[in-house]
């Protein structure tokens with residue numbers, strides 16, 4: 001099955017009350033883990049590439065890895081640009097075979113965000129085949145590669161703006177800010193309470209905003225960024241094997257499941273994959289101090305990622321058997 005854009009995928013997900021996982025990729029093992037898990041569960045999947053990934057692996061390597069995964073599996077796969085900073089990077093990706101791009105001008109004033117997004121949409125939609133475009137309104141706190149927003153400088157999406165934004169830009173999907181956050185430290189401890197095990201419990205997502213947005217844009221696909229749950233099982237393994245990640249906290253999975261059953265059609269997951277790799281490598285190194293073949297510890301890293309993606313597809317996204 002060749003690479004596809006996200007249009008039909010989101011239409012089905014909206015109607016079916018589930019979401020598509022959008023997983024960030026930087027290397028071969030993670031690409032394999034994600035697509036093998038999705039293939040086993042007959043789930044569509046989005047592989048996304050950030051500016052940091054392009055810098056780390058070079059665009060051509062990432063593209064060829066994704067092409068290999070497409071050849072090796074039998075599921076719909078989208079190759080998506082995550083957080084395109086300007087028109088040029090979006091154009092470059094569209095010209096080089098990406099089937100979907102995000103233009104993130106959310107830090108710019110409303111009118112400027114509209115103008116930049118519209119320019120990308122016009123270019124992407126004129127492309128044969130049609131490339132889908134995601135934009136963002138509102139800003140998330142946290143750190144993701146080159147995207148950094150201070151706590152306190154983030155802002156929820158204003159539902160009064162979404163209709164005008166979508167109508168004037170022609171965008172295919174919209175990332176909104178309802179309390180998710182980038183990175184493995186999504187909330188400061190003082191924003192949270194603690195459970196009986198001393199683990200931070202973050203403030204709940206603003207489902208009232210999501211509901212209001214979906215009322216204004218019926219049938220329109222919404223995207224959640226910064227939606228890793230920061231799997232505590234991996235944080236524990238990391239901390240028990242020489243790591244130091246106190247108070248790493250994410251979005252509870254039941255809240256993500258609820259969002260997936262509503263207008264949210266795409267859920268971005270990056271930090272959880274990073275934790276899965278690091279937990280696998282750290283534990284392997286401690287258990288086998290004599291090993292020095294990267295294939296040995298990267299096998300554990302890849303296995304962790306594969307299990308994580310399967311869990312997300314079944315228990316969080318609900319995209320199993322929806323290919």
Ligand SMILES: [Zn+2]
Pocket residue numbers: 083144182225226268
């Ligand atoms: Zn993001």
